[in-house]
Amino acid sequence: MNDAHILTTEGLGKDFLGFTAVDDVTLKVRRGTIHALIGPNGAGKTTVFNLLTKVHQPSRGTMTYDGRDITRAKPAQIARMGMVRSFQISAVFPHMTALENVRVSLQRKLGTSFHFWRSEASLRVLDERAMELLRMVGLDRYATTEVAEMAYGRKRALEIATTLAQEPKLMLMDEPTQGMGREDVARITALIREVAKSRTVLMVEHNLGVVAELCDRITVLQRGAILTEGSYAEVSADPRVREAYMGSAA
CATH class of the missing domain: 3.40.50.300 (P-loop containing nucleotide triphosphate hydrolases)
Known part of the structure; x- marks a missing residue:
């Protein structure tokens, strides 16, 4: 190749x-x-x-x-x-916070990807990186917001953050940008351009x-x-x- x-x-x-x-x-x-x-x-x-x-x-x-x-x-x-894929339909956990969603995606670094029974304290070491990813997609102010309460465009931005968590x-x-209004399309377009730099x-x-x-x-x-x-x-x-x-x- x-x-x-x-x-x-x-x-x-x-x-x-x-x-x-x-x-x-x-x-x-x-x-x-x-x-x-x-x-x-x-x-x-x-x-x-x-x-x-x-x-x-x-x-x-x-x-x-x-x-x-x-x-x-x-x-x-x-x-x-x-090689990591995001889907047409937002694939985040609606009853978890934005921070918790990103943290779950980061769990593979700890070898606990499927261990949902693990203590929350064992995952707090990931919070700094999770917040960094949320800042990258403009969602740091929504870190403690339950995803079900977030607007559609922000859910898609969160999905990009969870995808980025997998490096x-x-x-x-x-x-x-499916199903988005003009403002959300502009936001996601700018975000894609930014994450594509690396x-x-x-x-x-x-x-x-x-x-x-x-x-x-x-x-x-x-x-x-x-x-x-x-x-x-x-x-x-x-x-x-x-x-x-x-x-x-x-």
């Missing part, structure tokens, strides 16, 4: 009961960039994410991450290697304004296959992309 690329796939494909959801996807994600997967509904974007994080095993093709073949790796192995080299972000981001995103503002390179999927790839200016000028999104090349 070219060391410039943190993630590559070659001929990646996935079939479900005779239906081809992903077909011959060859993807190259450069280190230190923000790379977007875009395409109309049903294009195969989330299935590609599911293959990368091993929710599904590929039917064919290979995947290489950080110089290692991960085609048959297990999900936990992928996460330990530093990812590559963050896979699935629709990070890591690579691969994102699925429907908001093309966000894609245009953030992304260094864009891969357009249609019917499970790559339609085109390039900068935002290049892909937005492609009549096939306009046709895929709007049903017309005009």
Whole structure:
């Protein structure tokens, strides 16, 4: 693998009961960039994410991450290697505080990831780092707020903090601005730009304004296959992309 690329796939494909959801996807994600997967509904974007994080095993093709073949790796192995995913639906604990959520994500450093019975005192050593992460995403003033009481945009920011707690080299972000108002979109866009300064981001995103503002390179999927790839200016000028999104090349 070219060391410039943190993630590559070659001929990646996935079939479900005779239906081809992903077909011959060859993807190259450069280190230190923000790379977007875009395409109309049903294009195969989330299935590609599911293959990368091993929710599904590929039917064919290979995947290489950080110089290692991960085609048959297990999900936990992928996460330990530093490829961490956030989901479309906020995946935080609603009846815990923001601080407690981040602290749970930090527990793997203590080897207590699944030991919820451990004394709270044993986790307090993580508070300093948890607060640092909350400050990074602008949530330090909400440290003791129960997540269920937080606005949607702040919940998504908290999810980014819990993802960062796992020290990812590559963050896979699935629709990070979905369902947000303009103010929250602007906040999360700025946050993604900030966290991407020291890591690579691969994102699925429907908001093309966000894609245009953030992304260094864009891969357009249609019917499970790559339609085109390039900068935002290049892909937005492609009549096939306009046709895929709007049903017309005009």
